[in-house]
Amino acid sequence: MATKRQTASNNMSAEIGTPFSQSATKVMLCGSGELGKEVVIELQRLGVEVTAIDSYENAPAMQVADNSYVVNMLDADSLRETIKEVMPHYIIPEVEAIATDVFIEAAANGIKVIPDASAVKLTMNREGIRTLAAETLGLNTSKYKFASNKEQFIDAVINKIGIPCIVKPIMSSSGKGQSTIKSAEDIEPAWEYAQSGGRAGAGKVIVEEVIDFDYEITLLTVRHKDGTSFCEPIGHRQVNGDYVESWQPHPMTTQALESAKTIAKSITDALGGYGVFGVELFVKYDEVWFSEVSPRPHDTGLVTLISQDLSEFALHVRAILGLPIPNIMQHGSSASHVIKVEGSGNNILFSNLDKALKHTDTQLRLFGKPSINGERRMGVVMARGDSIQEARGKAEKVVSDIEVDFFS
Secondary structure: OOOOOOOOOOOOOOOOOOOOOOOOOEEEEEOOOHHHHHHHHHHHHOOOEEEEEEOOOOOHHHHOOOEEEEOOOOOHHHHHHHHHHHOOOEEEEOOOOOOOHHHHHHHHOOOEEOOOHHHHHHOOOHHHHHHHHHHHOOOOEOOEEEEOOHHHHHHHHHHHHOOOEEEEEOOOOOOOOOEEEOOHHHHHHHHHHHHHHOOOOOOOEEEEEOOOOOEEEEEEEEEEOOEEEEOOOEEEEEEOOEEEEEEEOOOOOHHHHHHHHHHHHHHHHHHOOOEEEEEEEEEEOOEEEEEEEEOOOOHHHHHHHHHEOOOHHHHHHHHHOOOOOOOOOEOOOEEEEEEEEEEEEOOEEEEOHHHHOOOOOEEEEEOOOOOEEEEEEEEEEEEEOOOHHHHHHHHHHHHHHOEEEEOO
């Protein structure tokens, strides 16, 4: 399916060819949203030939890739045919809802799946990763139960976990289908919402206890040819399970940070492969609980576009290609704030940008998503300041200055 290429998995020197030539280093990106777009940009900086695929046309990463295809990634035959046509050296999954058995086949044929074909299959849903963390590795997690139908779900909520609790589809992202049950009246709506929010349709859910934590962080963990590196911890605020703003570095006690790194290294070592992993953790003073892990750059890590010399996307690409990561320079108090838009249309105009970007030490990314129907994340603002509070305030002010209009 592809010519075998020297990768970070062996001791030979890393090589990058020339795009559109026999020596080209080819990457196929599966999932072409805003995070994938930044990964493609970093790959392009190094002269990698990139093909981006997703389920709809003109997705953000497609706009900066060399080639693109519209593919139903849950359809194994369609995905398999696309791989045959592209003949990539690397496959980089950026979403969970994929026919992962095809990646196992691809790996057997010499294609490097990032971070690892078995890790992608295991982490495609919350059941696999929670079982690994809690039962195999014995990591500190919240109490949880899986439910395959409504009867099991009600039993888990009332008899096993109790109220309050959190409900999530086992396969979803960006908070879709996630809700908190605070009373018996919330049980029915929570089940219905979870069934509508899964990336692969209705199905199994996880019911989790509500932990009394002080804060939650993302610890970006980079597995590369020379070992494991960590970015400074990222604090974040979510609304209905979806990231709204993040900041770095988040203050932690020395013991909590060491515990967080131990947990992150344990889970990422178990998954294997090279690249960035977004490890989500709950913290209460010195105690740390494992929450989730994504084997790819994390949305809260968008702050690293301004906070670090090598963003999480640049780190991901270096690790994938077997390039060294000698250090990660962090530039002080930084924050990000998403531009979330509600409406309907496919002709979207952002205005008042001249006023918004007058603020010092701020940056803007507009994702270029082709349409919106409901509520959608359409951009992000990053800012630096003398303190986390100042950086967060700057980012929020820029977002508030931006105006969005829809045209039919």
